Structures are given as C-alpha cells and as structure tokens.
Amino acid sequence: MSRPTGRVLTLLELLQSGGTRTVAELADRLGVEGRTVRRYVDHLIDLDVPVESVRGRYGGYRLAAGYRLPPLMFSEDEALAVLLGLVAGRRAGLTTTHRAASETASAKIRRVLPQHLARRLDTLLDTLAFTDEPGDVDTPDAEILLTVADAVRHRRPVSIRYSDRDGRRSERTLHAYGIVAHAGRWYVTGEDPRAGEDRTFRLDRIADARALPGSFEAPSGPDPAQRVLSGFATAAYRHEVTVRIHGTVEQIRARLPAGIAHLEEQELPAGQDASAERWRRVELRVERLDWLPPVLASLDRPFVIERPDELRDLVAALADRLASCARLA
Known part of the structure; x- marks a missing residue:
C-alpha cells in the first residue's frame, strides 16, 4: 500500500470516530499540510464517501449522518475486544431479539482477522469456561x-x-x-x-x-440498579424465608447479595462496631427452596432457620448426605 493511500485510509478512520475534525488537527495526525488534507478529502468524495465540509471558527470535516460506513479498520486489540464482547453478550443473554446480528457481526470481523490472531482467538475460546450455562433467555426487541x-x-x-x-x-x-x-x-x-x-x-x-x-x-x-435489586428482594414469591446468620455484612452478602436477600438493619448500642460479626436477620422470597441449603452451608457461619419448616428439613437432609459421604470416604 502506497503512503498516500495509507494516509487516505487513516483519514477515513479518523472521520469514522465521529464529530468534526479541523484541518489543522487532521494535518497534524497525518503528518501533512492542510492543502494535502483537502486533496485526501477529495479522494474520499470520489470514492462516494460523503464527507461534509463544516464552515466557521470550529469548522472542518465530518462524515454525513447515517452513512453506512465501509468496513471499519480495527487494530488487533480492538478486533479481539469486539469479538470477546459479542461472545460474552450472547452467553449472558444481553442481546436483542435480532440475535443473528451479533453472530453475523462476529463472522464478518473474524473473516478479516490475520491468521495468527484468528488462531489465538480460537485458542482462547477453546480454553474459556463460564460458571453459568447459557439458558433460553427471552431478549427484548x-x-x-x-x-x-x-x-x-x-x-x-x-x-x-x-x-x-x-x-x-x-x-x-x-x-x-x-x-x-x-x-x-x-x-x-x-x-x-x-x-x-x-x-x-x-x-x-x-x-x-x-x-x-x-x-x-x-x-x-436510589439509582435505577438499586431500585431493581430492592424490588427483587421484596417481590412476592411462593416461599418466604427468614434466617438468622452470625457474621459480618460482607460475609453474608458474599453468598446472599442484595438482589435476592434483604438484610435487616438494627439499632446498635453506642460504641458497638456495626461491621463486626453478630447475629443478623436475613429475609428472602423465593420460588424454590432446594438451592438454599448448599448456599447456607457455603457461608461457613452459624445460622438458625426461623421459617419455613420445609427449609429445615432440606438442610437436615443435606447434612445427612454429607455425613454419609464422609463415612464412606
């Protein structure tokens, strides 16, 4: 690729980043004079790229709004970041109903990756593990x-x-x-x-x-995220659970975050450390109880189940299974 051609492509990349670029700024970035910038702009216009001239004190050049850009020019790090973002978004369910759009975007970027970078990406995806299996999540329009x-x-x-x-x-x-x-x-x-x-x-x-x-x-x-989490913790579900746990707020929140559990705050006597380990009441509203016994066990803190009785039975059954496994070992 000749140097003028390379600079024309660099000019296009600069304009694609958005906003109006002054002639002085473009000349400095390209290492050329202002009249050369104007000649490069004419080259883009000849290629049907709609570059607009903006007059005035803060004038310069910009791309026309809504223009369907030719293939973007990513660095290797940028291409890898975009592809990993698309993969993570699909796994997390954070896509729209046009899920095929993210898949076709991934395919287009991957097709133009240098071979050595494509191999490195394949290696990463082959060795990448997720803690949650992808589910059939309904996504918004x-x-x-x-x-x-x-x-x-x-x-x-x-x-x-x-x-x-x-x-x-x-x-x-x-x-x-x-x-x-x-x-x-x-x-x-x-x-x-x-x-x-x-x-x-x-x-x-x-x-x-x-x-x-x-x-x-x-x-x-509260900000919107806190409002949503608070709504989850107080919504009506099939089971209402109350547990007293002896520990710090951090220890309890490590397994029972604000999105699923309400931690009751109590007035403390003057001079008592609010962050110290003590008995704290935790309330949850859940559709199923079967996932709670392993979570409570993983806290590794003393706890007392106040309600429901069914949860006590499930915890006792888990304890019996663990004791039986320990005896077999």
Whole structure:
C-alpha cells in the first residue's frame, strides 16, 4: 500500500470516530499540510464517501449522518475486544431479539482477522469456561429497547403494552428512570403514575412502546440498579424465608447479595462496631427452596432457620448426605 493511500485510509478512520475534525488537527495526525488534507478529502468524495465540509471558527470535516460506513479498520486489540464482547453478550443473554446480528457481526470481523490472531482467538475460546450455562433467555426487541432508552434520556412518559409472568396483558404509562441489565435480562424501572408507585418491568415482556408528550422530574434517592435489586428482594414469591446468620455484612452478602436477600438493619448500642460479626436477620422470597441449603452451608457461619419448616428439613437432609459421604470416604 502506497503512503498516500495509507494516509487516505487513516483519514477515513479518523472521520469514522465521529464529530468534526479541523484541518489543522487532521494535518497534524497525518503528518501533512492542510492543502494535502483537502486533496485526501477529495479522494474520499470520489470514492462516494460523503464527507461534509463544516464552515466557521470550529469548522472542518465530518462524515454525513447515517452513512453506512465501509468496513471499519480495527487494530488487533480492538478486533479481539469486539469479538470477546459479542461472545460474552450472547452467553449472558444481553442481546436483542435480532440475535443473528451479533453472530453475523462476529463472522464478518473474524473473516478479516490475520491468521495468527484468528488462531489465538480460537485458542482462547477453546480454553474459556463460564460458571453459568447459557439458558433460553427471552431478549427484548431492539426497537422497544431504543424507544425506552430515549424516554429515559429525555424524561418523557412512555406508553407500554405489557404481559406479566401469568400472561395477563395491560397497557400503562411509565415514567422510566433507567434501564438495568441483571442476571441475563433487561429491566426498566420507573413510576407508574396511575398506581402512584414505582414498578419494574422486564423489557422482553413489553410488546410495544411509544413515547408520549410531556415530561417528568426524576426523583432523588436510589439509582435505577438499586431500585431493581430492592424490588427483587421484596417481590412476592411462593416461599418466604427468614434466617438468622452470625457474621459480618460482607460475609453474608458474599453468598446472599442484595438482589435476592434483604438484610435487616438494627439499632446498635453506642460504641458497638456495626461491621463486626453478630447475629443478623436475613429475609428472602423465593420460588424454590432446594438451592438454599448448599448456599447456607457455603457461608461457613452459624445460622438458625426461623421459617419455613420445609427449609429445615432440606438442610437436615443435606447434612445427612454429607455425613454419609464422609463415612464412606
């Protein structure tokens, strides 16, 4: 590749990064004079790349909005970062319903990787393990996701058609505070003005979303992620569990994070260290109990089950199995 051709491609890469670039800035980055920059711009225009000239004190050159760019020029590190991000996003379920888009994007980037980098990527993916197996996670529609995001950004009410976990459908207005990705799902949290209270909705259960006129003021207080986690900890489920655990907040939260458990805070006598080990009451609302005995055992802290009795039976059964295995060893 000749040096002028290489500089024209470098100019395109600079313009692709967004914004308006001054002639002086481009000349400095390319190591040429201003008139040479203008000649390179003419080369791009001859190739049907719509470069716009911006006049004024802060003028320069930029690409036309909405232009479908030719293949982006990534460095090896950038290409690897994009591919790993796509792989991790698919595994975590954090994609849209157009899942094929991430797969075709991965294939396009991988096809143009240098052979040695492609081999290194294959080696990494072959040796990479995930702690969670990928599940059949329902993902949101891309257009709905973008519509809700725009409503959050501009503090505009949004009308949604929603189906709850029992399949009941409703149409409601939402003052959306933020979008949260948690445990492989997308959520939107905000106020339902008709009910006068905060609500959290799964984005994949929203069938339609459209912005409404008007605006609203976002409240102070917890950020959207904390609102979603607090909602999980207090939602209605099949089983209500109360356990007293002797330990620090950090020890308990290591196995029972805020997204699934509410840790009761108590007033302490003056001078007592709030971070010290002591008995703390933990409350959970869960659909199934079978996963809790191993979690409680992994805490390696004394605990007392206050309710339900069924959980006591499951813990006792786990203890019997472990004791039996120990005797066999």
